[in-house]
Amino acid sequence: xxxxxxxxxxxxxxxxxxxxxxxxxxxxxxxxxxxxxxxxxxxxxxxxxxxxxxxxxxxxxxxxxxxxxxxxxxxxxxxxxxxxxxxxxxxxxxxxxxxxxxxxxxxxxxxxxxxxxxxxxxxxxxxxxxxxxxxxxxxxxxxxxxxxxxxxxxxxxxxxxxxxxxxxxxxxxxxxxxxxxxxxxxxxxxxxxxxxxxx
Numbered sequence: 001x002x003x004x005x006x007x008x009x010x011x012x013x014x015x016x017x018x019x020x021x022x023x024x025x026x027x028x029x030x031x032x033x034x035x036x037x038x039x040x041x042x043x044x045x046x047x048x049x050x051x052x053x054x055x056x057x058x059x060x061x062x063x064x065x066x067x068x069x070x071x072x073x074x075x076x077x078x079x080x081x082x083x084x085x086x087x088x089x090x091x092x093x094x095x096x097x098x099x100x101x102x103x104x105x106x107x108x109x110x111x112x113x114x115x116x117x118x119x120x121x122x123x124x125x126x127x128x129x130x131x132x133x134x135x136x137x138x139x140x141x142x143x144x145x146x147x148x149x150x151x152x153x154x155x156x157x158x159x160x161x162x163x164x165x166x167x168x169x170x171x172x173x174x175x176x177x178x179x180x181x182x183x184x185x186x187x188x189x190x191x192x193x194x195x196x197x198x199x
Contacts, residue, residue, distance in 0.1 A: 148198065
């Protein structure tokens with residue numbers, strides 16, 4: 001009887017090991033079904049249809065999705081648009097092949113990354129508008145101790161806060177919440193500065 005129990009355990013163990021091996025070999029033998037020409041064409045068409053209007057409507061500014069730099073804007077947008085138009089021409093070929101689509105995709109990759117890396121990931125307008133206002137007020141409020149002037153210490157503190165806000169505005173990685181936190185901080189500094197102006 002003891003012998004039978006041992007055999008049953010061995011039999012169960014062998015059974016489960018066999019199942020594990022079958023499932024393991026199935027996972028290894030899985031073949032990836034390649035996409036058809038039409039599927040690849042549809043994917044590239046979708047990319048072009050999304051990206052082309054994005055480039056056409058892109059402006060330099062501080063809104064989310066706006067281009068960051070006046071200097072880079074002409075070259076980067078031109079290069080990406082050229083690649084997108086070229087991809088459209090490839091897609092229109094009557095003798096289109098999968099290799100053509102891969103080549104067009106590869107040609108889009110670098111200019112696309114360059115373009116998208118130069119877009120703001122958050123809305124900078126609130127901090128930008130406040131910085132412009134604060135800079136104007138600072139420029140029209142001289143340092144001193146007479147009416148309409150601001151003593152050096154609060155004025156310098158205000159200038160430092162404006163600089164800190166400008167750092168957030170120009171940071172590529174600043175998120176919306178960080179921008180709003182910088183707005184709150186600069187608003188607080190603005191209130192202190194306004195209070196410090198001699199009446």
